[in-house]
Amino acid sequence: MSAAASAQNFVAEGFSYAVGASPIAGPLVQGSNGHLYGTASAGGSTSGCPGDLPGCGTVFEVAPTGKMSALYTFCSLPNCADGFLPEAGLILGTDGSLYGTTFGGGAAGVVNGYGYTGGTVFKISPSGKLTTLHSFCSQINAYGVCLDGAWPMGLIQASDGNIYGITEQGGGVAQGLNCYEPDGNEYGCGTIFKISPNGKLTTVYNFCPQLNSNQICPDGEQPQATLVQGSDGNLYGTTAYGGSNVCSVLGCGNIFKITPSGKLSTVYNFCQDQSCADGQAPGMLVAASNGNLYGMTSFGGLLGGGSIFEIVKSGKLTTLYSFCNETNGGPCPNGASPTSLMQAKDGNFYGTTLEGGANCPPSGSYGCGTVFRMTSAGAITILHSFCETNCNDGAYPRAALAQGTDGSFYGLASEWGSAKNGTIFRLSTAP
Numbered sequence: 001m002s003a004a005a006s007a008q009n010f011v012a013e014g015f016s017y018a019v020g021a022s023p024i025a026g027p028l029v030q031g032s033n034g035h036l037y038g039t040a041s042a043g044g045s046t047s048g049c050p051g052d053l054p055g056c057g058t059v060f061e062v063a064p065t066g067k068m069s070a071l072y073t074f075c076s077l078p079n080c081a082d083g084f085l086p087e088a089g090l091i092l093g094t095d096g097s098l099y100g101t102t103f104g105g106g107a108a109g110v111v112n113g114y115g116y117t118g119g120t121v122f123k124i125s126p127s128g129k130l131t132t133l134h135s136f137c138s139q140i141n142a143y144g145v146c147l148d149g150a151w152p153m154g155l156i157q158a159s160d161g162n163i164y165g166i167t168e169q170g171g172g173v174a175q176g177l178n179c180y181e182p183d184g185n186e187y188g189c190g191t192i193f194k195i196s197p198n199g200k201l202t203t204v205y206n207f208c209p210q211l212n213s214n215q216i217c218p219d220g221e222q223p224q225a226t227l228v229q230g231s232d233g234n235l236y237g238t239t240a241y242g243g244s245n246v247c248s249v250l251g252c253g254n255i256f257k258i259t260p261s262g263k264l265s266t267v268y269n270f271c272q273d274q275s276c277a278d279g280q281a282p283g284m285l286v287a288a289s290n291g292n293l294y295g296m297t298s299f300g301g302l303l304g305g306g307s308i309f310e311i312v313k314s315g316k317l318t319t320l321y322s323f324c325n326e327t328n329g330g331p332c333p334n335g336a337s338p339t340s341l342m343q344a345k346d347g348n349f350y351g352t353t354l355e356g357g358a359n360c361p362p363s364g365s366y367g368c369g370t371v372f373r374m375t376s377a378g379a380i381t382i383l384h385s386f387c388e389t390n391c392n393d394g395a396y397p398r399a400a401l402a403q404g405t406d407g408s409f410y411g412l413a414s415e416w417g418s419a420k421n422g423t424i425f426r427l428s429t430a431p
Contacts, residue, residue, distance in 0.1 A: 010384050012393045012425035014417030017043050019068045020058040021421035023412040025089040025154070026399025027342065028062075028424075029098065031126055036062040036410060036424075037071065037098055038399075039086035043421060044073035049084060050104075056084035059100070059124055062424060071128045080105035082132055083120035088154040088226070089399065090124075091163075095197060098124045099133075099163055101152040106135030108146075118150040121165065121195055133199035136167065143180055146170035148203060149191040154226030156235075160260060162194045164204070164235060166223040171206035178208045179221060189221045190239070192258060204262045208242065216251040217242035219264060225284040227258075230313060231291045234259055236267070238282040238295065243269040253282045255295070255311060267315050276300035278319055279307040284400065286341050286349070290376070294320075294349060296338040305336035305356070308349075308374060320378030323353065332356035334380055335370035340400035349374040350383075350409060352397040357385030360395065368395035371411065371427060383427060391416035394423030401427075 015021055020040025028038040037059065044058040056075035062068050074084045083102030090100045099122070106120040118137030124130045137146035149167030157163050169179070171191040179189035189208035195201045208217035220239025227237040235258050241250035243266070252271035258264045272278050279297025286294045293311050301307030301322035311317040324332040335353030343349050353370045360368035368387035374380050386395045394413025401411045409427045417423035 009428040009430070010393065010425060012413070012417065012423040013066060013068065014392065014394075014419045014423050015040065015043065015068070015421040016419055017055065017421055019070050020044060020060045021055060022414050023422045023424070024398045024414045025087055026340070026412055027089055027402035028399075028410050028412070029090050029092045029402065030404055031092065032096070033126065034064045034405070035126070036402075036404070037090055037126075038412065038424075039089060039100060040422070041085055041087050041103075044070055045075070048075040048078070048080065050080065053084070056080065056105075057086045057102070059086070059090070059098070059130075068424070072124055072130050074102060075105065080117070081107050081135070082130060083122060088152070091155050091157055093123075093157055093163070093197065094161070096126070097197075098126070099155050099157070100124070101155060101165065103151050106132070106137070108135050108137035118146050118170070119152045119167075121152060121155070121163075121199075121201070123197070134195060134201045136170065145172075145180060145188040147172050148201065149193060150187060153224055156227050156229065158229050158235065158260070159233065162196055164192065164194045164227050166227065166237065167191045167193065168222050168224055171203065178211055178217065189217055189242075190223045192223070192227070192235075192237070192264075205258055205264050207239070212244070214246050216244075216246065218244055219266060220254045220256055221250060225282070228285045228287045228293070230257075230287050230293065232313065236285055236287070236293055238285060240281050245269050245271040247271040247276055247280055252276065252280045253297075255282060255285070255293070257313070267313065268311060268317050270297065271300065277302050278317060279309065283338070284340060286343055288343050288376075289347065294341060294343070296341050296351065298337050298339075305332060306338045306353075308338060308341065308351070308378070310376075321374060321380055323356065331366055333358055333367075333385075334382055335372060336367065339398045342400050342402070344403050344409070345407070347376065349376070350401050352399070352401065352411065354396055354398060357382065357387075359385050359387040361387060361391065368416075369397045369413070371397065371401070371409075373429070383429065386413060387416065392418050392423075394425060
């Protein structure tokens, strides 16, 4: 990778359009051959892509030498039966195959004339052979809701060998009307599913079987972040909306626990007070080495720019760090709107923010995002601010970081770079 930042411990390489563009999802995964694999939500070939999409997305590969190539280009099959818009990262299965999802496409065709289709779960070999395991929206009720779910996001392989995931919309909805808007913005509240490596899909949970007195889904709505498995064997996740507290027409989001048998319970509802000092719209969780869960919220917190928290499985939440936003004292040199978090081998947490930091010529002083390190006590150190050197290092990182076998951290910036298609970067914390 060619140097693209002033610091010697940070290097980045821009995506060419053929390899992919707008890499928004992670983390990257490292195969037994040492290669890195990931997804780009756009780029590749524009042939066959629906509407005005700038390419249907790719699965890409990065060799240890730094050479990047497209392992698979989506919409290679007629009518995008293989899917398009991969907006979640890959996982490496115990069988050596890579598994992922596409946000649209699949064999079910266009749903409700909305343009985006139900999406897929796929398996791809390190040599590039792709197999679609499931196409969502195989069943649609009279209200236009995809009963098996629609718009899948990230996957996890649990200790039972099954692969679990969530869909942002769809599912069996009570009376067919919860989370349903005929303008096409919402068609169901989301699901949790499991799928075997041979493609048998089972819906484990349908969100929002009923509404509360505030017309909000008390169990949550629109799960978007990948599930994690706790030390107790249960799966944990978040919903961006819903819950018991009112901070918008859709609710503030929550943390939930679900057993392998499908029993769901709420662990925490965000916005315990009107200021949302505990955060709003939670994102991904991390099952930490101390047995607790760590996570982040995109909004709220003491300064309004999101937060990082620790929560015990009984539901006690502690806010470890609050990011600022432009309204509450920006620019924000430590970042704003956290997008990812992971725990490294040294026990510290590493993550990214979508905005804030020291640099950002494209959008002024508010910042193009950061990479940060946080101790378990909540002390933050900024390791990189994006958009140095004509933004060849990239901007607006959304994907979670991955730690390679060499100890370095690898990540993705969704925009800019040398070709303005985003970047893949390596960051070393060694002196």
